[in-house]
Amino acid sequence: xxxxxxxxxxxxKRFGGLVAVSEVSLDLFVGEVHVVIGPNGAGKSTLxxxxxxxxxxxxxxxxxxxxxxxxxxxxxxxxxGIGRSYQKTNIFLPFTVFENCRLAxxxxxxxxxxxxRPAEGYAEINRLxxxxxxxxxxxxxAGRIAATLSHGEQRQLEIAMCLATQPRLLLLDEPLAGxxxxxxxxxxxxxxxxxADHAIMLIEHxxxxxxxxxxxxxxxxxxxxxxxxxxxxxxxxxxxQLAYLGGEELLHE
Amino acid sequence: MKNSRLIGFLPWLVxxxxxxxxxxxxTFYMQLLTKVLIMAIFAMSLDLxxxxxxxxxxxxxxxxxxxxxxxxLMAPKYExxxxxxxxxxxxxxxxxxxxxxxxxxxxxxxxxxIMVTLAFSQMLFFIFHDTKLGGGSDGIYIxxxxxxxxxxxxxxxxxxxxxxxxxxxxxxxxxxxxxRRILGSSFGRALLGIKVNEHRMRALGFPVFKYQLASFTxxxxxxxxxxxxxxxxxxxxxxxxxSWHQSGAVLMMVILGGMGTLYGSVIGAFxxxxxxxxxxxxxxFGIAAKHWQLAMGIFIMLVALYMPQxxxxxxxxxxxxxxxxxxxx
Numbered sequence: 001x002x003x004x005x006x007x008x009x010x011x012x013k014r015f016g017g018l019v020a021v022s023e024v025s026l027d028l029f030v031g032e033v034h035v036v037i038g039p040n041g042a043g044k045s046t047l048x049x050x051x052x053x054x055x056x057x058x059x060x061x062x063x064x065x066x067x068x069x070x071x072x073x074x075x076x077x078x079x080x081g082i083g084r085s086y087q088k089t090n091i092f093l094p095f096t097v098f099e100n101c102r103l104a105x106x107x108x109x110x111x112x113x114x115x116x117r118p119a120e121g122y123a124e125i126n127r128l129x130x131x132x133x134x135x136x137x138x139x140x141x142a143g144r145i146a147a148t149l150s151h152g153e154q155r156q157l158e159i160a161m162c163l164a165t166q167p168r169l170l171l172l173d174e175p176l177a178g179x180x181x182x183x184x185x186x187x188x189x190x191x192x193x194x195x196a197d198h199a200i201m202l203i204e205h206x207x208x209x210x211x212x213x214x215x216x217x218x219x220x221x222x223x224x225x226x227x228x229x230x231x232x233x234x235x236x237x238x239x240x241q242l243a244y245l246g247g248e249e250l251l252h253e
Numbered sequence: 254m255k256n257s258r259l260i261g262f263l264p265w266l267v268x269x270x271x272x273x274x275x276x277x278x279x280t281f282y283m284q285l286l287t288k289v290l291i292m293a294i295f296a297m298s299l300d301l302x303x304x305x306x307x308x309x310x311x312x313x314x315x316x317x318x319x320x321x322x323x324x325x326l327m328a329p330k331y332e333x334x335x336x337x338x339x340x341x342x343x344x345x346x347x348x349x350x351x352x353x354x355x356x357x358x359x360x361x362x363x364x365x366x367i368m369v370t371l372a373f374s375q376m377l378f379f380i381f382h383d384t385k386l387g388g389g390s391d392g393i394y395i396x397x398x399x400x401x402x403x404x405x406x407x408x409x410x411x412x413x414x415x416x417x418x419x420x421x422x423x424x425x426x427x428x429x430x431x432x433r434r435i436l437g438s439s440f441g442r443a444l445l446g447i448k449v450n451e452h453r454m455r456a457l458g459f460p461v462f463k464y465q466l467a468s469f470t471x472x473x474x475x476x477x478x479x480x481x482x483x484x485x486x487x488x489x490x491x492x493x494x495x496s497w498h499q500s501g502a503v504l505m506m507v508i509l510g511g512m513g514t515l516y517g518s519v520i521g522a523f524x525x526x527x528x529x530x531x532x533x534x535x536x537x538f539g540i541a542a543k544h545w546q547l548a549m550g551i552f553i554m555l556v557a558l559y560m561p562q563x564x565x566x567x568x569x570x571x572x573x574x575x576x577x578x579x580x581x582x
Contacts, residue, residue: 054456084456091450093450095446107459
């Protein structure tokens with residue numbers, strides 16, 4: 001196997017006495033979807049926040065492309081090439097779909113921008129924004145105000161903005177949350193299409209989507225990794241069956 | 254779109270009409286209008302922060318007043334000073350002060366930001382009020398207006414009211430155009446993004462603090478331009494120009510006019526100064542004129558309650574059809 005693009009070593013986050021993430025070590029590879037599952041409060045979102053820089057870890061390392069990024073700010077980590085989407089839709093509601101993506105793409109250009117040149121005058125940024133919209137299937141919505149989109153489309157926009165920043169690693173926090181079956185299917189296809197040239201860490205509850213997408217599966221309980229491996233390995237793990245999935249109905253279809 | 258072309262033309266029409274105002278030959282009204290325009294620059298500088306960066310400063314008078322003091326302290330007592338270097342120097346002092354205070358106040362948010370900006374302006378107020386540096390509570394007189402010379406030729410004496418008025422009008426229009434330009438750039442879009450969703454901007458890779466600091470510094474510099482002009486107009490500075498009343502007044506102008514529109518600040522400055530003039534007119538309101546702030550307060554409360562978009566929102570309502578972006582397909 002080739003080198004992981006991101007590797008965590010004994011990553012830990014404490015909130016006072018509570019250990020939200022405990023000694024988590026995992027590897028993410030380009031071309032793979034690594035799904036993290038676990039019950040509510042297992043520390044999945046906290047783990048994402050540690051990787052994206054939204055929260056600083058208490059201890060442990062996050063090695064991205066050979067450098068330790070633990071404790072870096074989120075804007076720094078984003079510029080290094082890690083993009084994330086949020087569980088709760090986190091977009092610019094009053095702006096158009098295009099402007100949401102354009103702004104995201106703008107973050108990739110050097111910061112010494114001319115303050116006198118109109119924002120729309122950068123062909124490269126516009127192209128990136130349009131490509132991101134196309135990839136997320138939102139081109140026909142370019143001129144719409146983000147607040148007027150359906151919930152599913154807002155989730156797509158969330159991904160499109162992420163893509164416009166040209167990340168090599170995507171952290172997707174429950175992209176299917178609150179979506180209908182049709183929208184979910186579209187999102188699964190979208191994520192599948194991104195797999196080839198991205199490393200993806202996906203947090204998801206929807207088991208159909210999990211098994212449709214996962215190359216690797218990590219199960220977290222109470223902040224700890226209970227089991228990690230291929231979907232088959234995890235399915236057949238007695239610990240997982242007992243502690244988390246428990247219900248036979250989820251594993252034996 | 255005939256309508257939008259008309260709206261684009263409107264600011265030029267306003268500037269053109271204002272430029273002709275000296276023909277009226279009323280000293281009182283020309284002075285009043287000069288004051289309005291100076292306050293318009295001041296209000297626009299604050300709108301950059303409040304309306305476009307999402308930072309509510311309650312200490313903006315610090316930069317306004319500091320520029321006035323910078324001029325008063327730099328100008329030789331009985332001789333004239335050149336506008337060419339005293340104006341940039343005064344603005345520079347304000348920009349530097351904004352850069353320094355900005356690095357500190359921008360570590361706070363919301364109500365704390367309001368309090369810390371207020372604290373800095375109060376510090377400056379008491380420095381000038383309680384020390385001999387700037388003449389204490391009496392302030393300093395600026396006996397002669399700055400000169401604008403090109404070589405040996407005087408371009409126009411600022412002792413003449415209409416010359417000063419035209420200069421201020423030019424600077425107001427220039428400030429408006431400059432800010433419009435900046436706000437339409439990538440930098441301006443990033444500021445708006447920060448106002449709408451600071452957290453997401455950070456997640457997208459924007460160094461939010463640097464953008465805010467740049468905006469804060471620019472805003473302070475522009476407030477300095479207004480403060481310099483105000484000091485020239487009145488011919489003296491005293492600690493009152495740094496007081497929190499002044500910070501409150503300019504904030505009210507921005508809110509009254511409508512935040513985040515820029516021209517709303519201009520409208521707000523007009524409305525505020527003219528209203529103040531009318532409400533404190535003893536011939537009209539008698540004893541109530543003394544308590545004009547009461548009437549002003551009620552008026553501003555009504556605007557805040559029933560016109561959250563300010564007077565600019567009212568203008569938009571009549572000027573444009575409601576947006577139709579919700580019904581495409």
